[in-house]
Amino acid sequence: MLHRRALVAEVLEGRGDMAVIAGLGASAWDITAAGDTALNFPLWGAMGGAAMIGLGLAIAQPERTVLVITGDGEMLMALGALASIAVQAPKNLAILVQDNEHYGETGMQQTATGHGVDLVAMARGAGIRHTMLVTEPGQVPDLRAAIHAGDGPFFAVAKIDPETLPLVLPPREGVILQARMREAILGPLANLA
């Protein structure tokens, strides 16, 4: 069992020019707690969209590592995306599911992963060959290395403590979130496109 904020902080340590998409709710607060930057795209909604946003970005920017950090509930809403991503096979895309076996944001109701549904097996079944199940802090350096390896698509599930932490909110103006990432990736001309 890992602590989500410590996990995300360690995964994002020395991230370089990696772009990070975070699923709505606690994952978005976690990447913000690790340091809000223009290369963070925290979602405020679009449940089930995080992985596919990552795919579109990874295809558009093949030289840049793209990491999607999301919850088990959010990933369960988009299992088909695992198939779409596996078929496209972007080497620069990594997905990290923070699995607390609950819908934390809505009051800690149980998700299917708490009943034995195995997201790593589902990703493998979809055809994502590089996967990892992280259950203890000692595995995080390997997880971090795998995210940066450029050998994707890479899919990891980290079993995390179902704790509810103080909110660390990112900007919630969507236009700013999009424009700042585009500018960070494309330069000042992004806004003249």
Add this chain to the structure above:
Amino acid sequence: MNLDQAPSATADWPDHIFDLLKAYNVRQVALVPDAGHSRLIKRCLADNAMRVVTLTTEEEGVAMMAGAWLGGSRAVLLMQSSGVGNCINMLSLATLHRTPMPMLVTMRGDFGEFNPAQVPMGQATRTVLEAMGTLVNRADTPGDIAANVEATLKFAFNTYRATATLIGQRVIGAKTFGKD
């Protein structure tokens, strides 16, 4: 049995759409297949500068267009009208972030439909798109399609929003399984 109807092999409007996608530098083409788009899909698949992504459900394409735009690429979503219903909540991305999201929708449940299952979503397609802030154009003759699609692409990429061209079933035709 083929539930969907493809445009006749001699219809050239799919080629006009393809030329427009090229002219507007569209790099990612997300789709759930529709027979009405089969020729366009073939053209896109044959083009090395376009990445065709076959989705498991249409809302994946909406999210993918958001990601493409974050990375500086233009994307488009091809689907049939029933797929619009799958996109509703995900379209909030276009409104929240002001993301260009052009959609080319082949209509079913529309002019001369045979299949009752297509009617509820087909009749609701424009309403649903508009309710989610999408600008909707409609083309009901082959000659109208290119100008209409160009307007949809321009409006999306120049004014940063979701737009759609609905290609009426009158253009595509309705299959009747020998029961007309």
